[in-house]
Amino acid sequence: MSTYTLPRLLLAATAASLFASVLGAVWLLHPADSFFHAKQTATLIAALTSGDTATRVFLITALGALATGAASLSGALGRRGTMAGAALLTLVLGAGFGSSATLTSAGYLLALCMPLLLVGLLVQVIRRYPAARWTFGVPALVLLAGAAVLGREALGNLATTFVAQLAGQGANLFGPLLLLLALLWAAVTIRCARGTEFVARATSWVTRHRRVFTIIAACGPLPYALARLTWFTPWPIFGGDAAADPATRIWGITLSSGAWLGAVLTVGLLRPWGENFPRWVPWLAGRPVPVMAAALPAGAVAAMLCFTAVPLLVQAAASERSFLMALVFPCWLWGPALALAAWGYVGHRRITGPSGIIRTPAPSPHSGS
DSSP states (O other): OOGGGOHHHHHHHHHHHHHHHHHHHHHHHOGGGOGGGOTTOOOHHHHHSOHHHHHHHHHHHHHHHHHHHHHHHHTOSOHHHHHHHHHHHHHIIIIIHOOHHHHHHHHHHHHHHHHHHHHHHHHHHHHHOHHHIIIIIHHHHHHHHHHHHHTHHHHHHHHHHHHHHHHTOGGGGGHHHHHHHHHHHHHHHHHHHTTOHHHHHHHHHHHHTHHHHHHHHHHTTHHHHHHHHGGGSSSOSSOGGGGGSHHHHHHHHHHHHHHHHHHHHHHTTTSGGGTBOOTTSTTTTTSBOOHHHHHHHHHHHHHHHHHHHHHHHHHHHTSTTHHHHHHHSOHHHHHHHHHHHHHHHHHHHHHBOTTSOBOOOOOOTTTTO
């Protein structure tokens, strides 16, 4: 496979590297605005050295990525050269500059969307399932609306607090952009590795064991989901005195529900509705789920978890509750398991047809002779 089979992907990674190079230069000239000087940021290189050193290393890495992309696009690097360079960049950008702030931002944004997702789900239950319309759908929607009215003051305080925290993130908002850069080079690595004998054998093995990997990955967010629910008990985990506040407890429910959603969606990699849209999905009911529509989000989340595992373990080692942190945030296990689950899902969908029926090769015309 020639590198010219992936020009768009390489172009995107190179363009992102150019932007990262400019950003690194700006941070070098204005250290106060640097992502690596933010209080909430915890990256491996910044922890081992300093914010200034991390900024310099990041700029050098971004320039190296820019040079790698330019060389690959010009044809100066072969497939192996491009794959080796992309793999090295993925490792440095992901493990070296991955930040727990990225996972925090993603989790908070998902939690913010959960009430809308819940309302949408209840509306679809009312529309598509007559048997559950009056026994579950309508009562749940009325209960949700009543809770919103009764708790409007707490919801207002929660919204104000969330907006203030979001505005105070500052340089931390660049975390997802750094993650995107690492993901693009990871995609280049995967694209270059496709079709090799090693990857074919590995895919076969992962596909055979995908059920185990998916179950482990589905259990990954459960400790965090259960920990947030402890805010409703006298023994809150990672909540402290603030867990007694009604607004904080509402926020705990939304955070927990986001984690439960992640577990359910992961199970979908094994279930029939992960291959064909269920009937309550508007406009898509019964149609095959595009492989990349499930694999890409799962792979992106897996990469974010793997990249976050290193700084989280560094933070946990410095904490008095290191074991508890490693248990509640098991990114060290959850991320690799989810990556293997997504890989196995892709391998499984290649074996099965659009409807999930195993495809068998057509018999040879001479097979009966």
